[in-house]
Amino acid sequence: MSTNSADQLKSLAAQVSALTRLSAANPKWLLVDVYIDIASSKTGSSRKEFTRMLQDCKSRDIEIILSKSISRFGRDTVEILDALNQLKVLGVRVIFEQEVLDTADTDNDLMISIIEAIAQAENESRSDNIKWGIKQRAAQGTSKLYNRKCYGYKNDAEGKLVIDEKEAKNVRLIFNMYLQGKSVLGIVSELGQLGIKSPTGKDKWSKRTVDVMLSNEKYSGNVRLLDDGKHDVLYLAEDNNPAIISKETFQAVQIEKQHRSNVTKSEDGNERKSKKYSSKK
Structure with a gap:
C-alpha cells in the first residue's frame, strides 16, 4: 500500500x-x-x-x-x-x-x-x-507551474509571482532592443558591453537564453501550460501574474521573430529561404 x-x-x-x-x-x-x-x-x-x-x-x-x-x-x-x-x-x-x-x-x-x-x-x-x-x-488552476518563477520574477511568501524590478528592467531592455532591430546575437553583445550578468550570474548571456525570454508569454502576464506538442489540451491563464511588458509588445516581438525567421513552411515541409535576415548590430 x-x-x-x-x-x-x-x-x-x-x-x-x-x-x-x-x-x-x-x-x-x-x-x-x-x-x-x-x-x-x-x-x-x-x-x-x-x-x-x-x-x-x-x-x-x-x-x-x-x-x-x-x-x-x-x-x-x-x-x-x-x-x-x-x-x-x-x-x-x-x-x-x-x-x-x-x-x-x-x-x-x-x-x-x-x-x-x-x-x-x-x-x-x-x-x-x-x-x-x-x-x-x-485545468483547475491549481498547478504550481502557473507560479514557477523565471528571470524578472520572484515568489512572495504565499508562492505567488511578483516582479523583481532589478531583473525586470533588463527584460524590458531585451524586448525593446529586439523591436529596435537588434538580432539576438546583437542583444547578447550589448548586454555584455553593459556589464549585465546573465540569469545564472555569468558575464556572457547565451543566445538560447535571450531567444527563450523573447518567447516567454509570462512576461506579458499570461501563462500557457502543456504547450509542448505532446498534449491535446492547452490551458491559458490570462493575467496570471503582474506583467513586465505589455501584451502588445510581446505580440509585436512574436510577429517580428516570425518575420525574421530564415525558415518558411510549405506544403511539402520546411524550406529555407534563400536570403537570411540582416539586422542592425
Whole structure:
C-alpha cells in the first residue's frame, strides 16, 4: 500500500478476509500466518514482513504462499523474480489469486514473461495517471507551474509571482532592443558591453537564453501550460501574474521573430529561404 488511509485499510482488511476464507476452504491447508507491509510517504517501505515471510519459508514453516496479486507481492519486477527464485529453491509454492497463477503449474519462463508484462502495463498506467494529474491541476488552476518563477520574477511568501524590478528592467531592455532591430546575437553583445550578468550570474548571456525570454508569454502576464506538442489540451491563464511588458509588445516581438525567421513552411515541409535576415548590430 502507498498510504495508510482509511479506504486503503478497509481494502486491505477485505483482502486478508478473502484470502483467509480461501485457505479455510481447503481442508489440506493450515493458515500459519499473515504478512502485511504497510508503507507511507513518511516511513517508506521497509518490507519487514516480507523479509519475515521469506525467513519462515527458509525455516520450513511455510509450504504455500497466497498473494492477492503479483503487484502486491513485491515492490518491483526484480524483487518479485528474486523472491520467486528463492522460493522455488526452497520448494515453496506461490499462488496469485488475481492472476489465477500457481507457480506449481506454471513454467518458470512463462512466469517471468507474465510478471514483466504486468510490470510494463503498471508502469504505463502510472505514467498515464501522472499526466492526467498534471492536466487536472492545469485545468483547475491549481498547478504550481502557473507560479514557477523565471528571470524578472520572484515568489512572495504565499508562492505567488511578483516582479523583481532589478531583473525586470533588463527584460524590458531585451524586448525593446529586439523591436529596435537588434538580432539576438546583437542583444547578447550589448548586454555584455553593459556589464549585465546573465540569469545564472555569468558575464556572457547565451543566445538560447535571450531567444527563450523573447518567447516567454509570462512576461506579458499570461501563462500557457502543456504547450509542448505532446498534449491535446492547452490551458491559458490570462493575467496570471503582474506583467513586465505589455501584451502588445510581446505580440509585436512574436510577429517580428516570425518575420525574421530564415525558415518558411510549405506544403511539402520546411524550406529555407534563400536570403537570411540582416539586422542592425
